[in-house]
Amino acid sequence: MIALTLAEIAEATRGTLLLDGTHVSPETAVSGPSTTDSREVVPGGIFFAKPGEVTDGHLFAPQAVEAGAALVVVDHPLQLPVPQLLVDDTVVALGDLATEVIARVRALGRLKIVGITGSNGKTTTKNLLRAVLEQVGPTIAPRASFNNEVGAPVTMLQVTEETQFLVAEMGASGIGEIARLVRMARPDVGVVLKVGLAHAGEFGGIEKTLQAKTEMVTDLLESDVAVLNIDDPRVATMADKTAARVLWFGLDERADVRATDVVSDRRGTSFTLHLPSRDGGDGPGSEPQSRPVRFQVLGEHHVMNALAAAASAYVLDVDIDTIVSALQTVKTAERWRMEVMGGTEVTVINDAYNASPDSMSAALKTLAQIAEPDGRTIAVLGEMSELGEFSGEEHDRIGLLAVRLGIDQLVIVGPSARRMHISAINEGSWDGESLYFDTQDAAFDHLSGALLPGDTVLVKSSNSAGLRFLGDRLGESFS
Known part of the structure; x- marks a missing residue:
């Protein structure tokens, strides 16, 4: 970040600077990185104590100070030996500070x-x-x-x-x-x-x-x-x-x-x-x-x-x-995005960071395109989340697409994705071409013993389904 004084940061965020007991001047400059994660604080940085659904960042402010935070942004005062910036909303203040920094640099x-x-x-x-x-x-x-x-x-x-x-x-x-x-x-x-x-x-x-x-x-x-x-x-x-x-x-x-x-x-x-x-x-x-x-x-x-x-x-x-x-x-789009793993015998494509109907369809089509001539294609699929009223029909559509693309083996993991398995069976995959497992462990145990040299495995789900970890396990197992 560009260097700004504590006073300038307070003005940009419409906050109140609390310096009692710190022996720090409002004209002290801060240029360290900002974060809402106390584990990422570095000396001279700014910690924004963000309330969350599960916990509250204010509870981790002492750890941020121990890590060297030069300023802690809070929505209520805390007993801390560093400057605090009191604001109405710490997330809004984060955005306000970003707006100020960008405006100054653009100028x-x-x-x-x-x-x-x-x-x-x-x-x-x-x-x-x-x-x-x-x-x-x-x-x-x-x-x-x-x-x-x-x-x-x-x-x-x-x-x-x-x-x-x-x-x-x-x-x-x-x-x-x-x-x-x-x-x-x-x-x-x-x-x-x-x-x-x-x-x-x-x-x-x-x-x-x-x-x-x-x-x-x-x-x-x-x-x-x-x-x-x-x-x-x-x-x-x-x-x-x-x-x-x-x-x-x-x-x-x-x-x-x-x-x-x-x-x-x-x-x-x-x-x-x-x-x-x-x-x-x-x-x-x-x-x-x-x-x-x-x-x-x-x-x-x-x-x-x-x-x-x-x-x-x-x-x-x-x-x-x-x-x-x-x-x-560029070889890989990002971790867990069409990430090629495995070894010379079994190829694992871990694409389970996120999934939507569009990206799921594209990944399945890629699997069908790149299969080894004499190898099998295996699609290990989990839930596509956040689809609301479209969820059922879109999971059905993906199950049908997998069959129509000629994917050799469909492995569906998790209750929320089970409709893909049912749809594949209804489309004709009733002789074991589609399998369903409640848990990742069960799917891993099956795949560990069933995969053969020449197989290409796609692992795809939304982030919330967590199949990226199953993809990692399979990639390491067959590396």
Whole structure:
């Protein structure tokens, strides 16, 4: 974080500075990282005591002080030997401080911000774009899926005077949340990947999801750019709701940034990347640019994420050769996202960090595409959470899809996912092609003895189902 005095932090967060007994001046500067997790506090950092559903961050403030926190942000005073900042809401204060830091750094004229949202692919796109932009200048991007009202501002607060690019992943589970994040760090480039059923239960339906995701582009200025997925009809409607220039990406031939000649295999996906000309005229550099890409991230569906990253980098004046070189160096989208594990005999694809109907379908199609010619395909599937009223029919649809794709063995884990098993049986998988287990341990015991050389295993579920740990166990067992 840029250095701010305690007084400046108090003003930015509309808080009251409590210094009694600390022998610290309001003009003392703080520049350490901010966190809501006392285990992540480092000397000179700021600890925001966030109340939670299970516990309260105020209970861990003493541990934060022991770890070296220079300031503790609280909603009620505590007996602590360090400065405290008393605010009405610690999460709101976190966002207010991020807003102030971003505004100060932007005023220097160097920082460019890319905001990324969508029902699927945010984290992968963020990682790909970070890989590209790091080749050009100092870049800040969130770790894992730090994209909510806490994770996003924590990432924003890492920005310093030297930062050239901020890649801000912006997620939401309700109307107004993306708009709040956009107000903290208004993007120069706003990216919308897809509007699907992920979290539709929380939003209250697909139209509410569309409304929430549209918040990414509604406040963009004419000088900004909206990077939109032309292949998604819902995303395409956002072009009429933004003042920004629109740059389309996708497989459609009308896209400004597109991919052709897409071919997937066990080593990744090859495609040809097409970018617009740089000057839009008839002189040198006016011809559209094309380059072959050997993309190592597994799954044809990740090509769309690569296109979104390439489009964003193009807007930021990164040349096509740098874009392609960086994309080709990325091997894994993220931990537990199409992560290839196992060994020479059994391949395990651990994709169980999250799951929606769209990402589950894409993962199953990838499994069918990359199978060894003489090997079996095994899909180990768990619940897709947060689908609300769509849950039953979407689990049914995935069970049917697995059968129709010719997946050799379906292994369903957990009561909430059992409808996929029933649907597969009803579709014809009644002779053991689909198996159901209540627990991960039971599924692991079966798979440990049933997997054969040449098998390719996909493990896929929502984060809450926890099958990523089953995927790790299988990967280690067959490494």
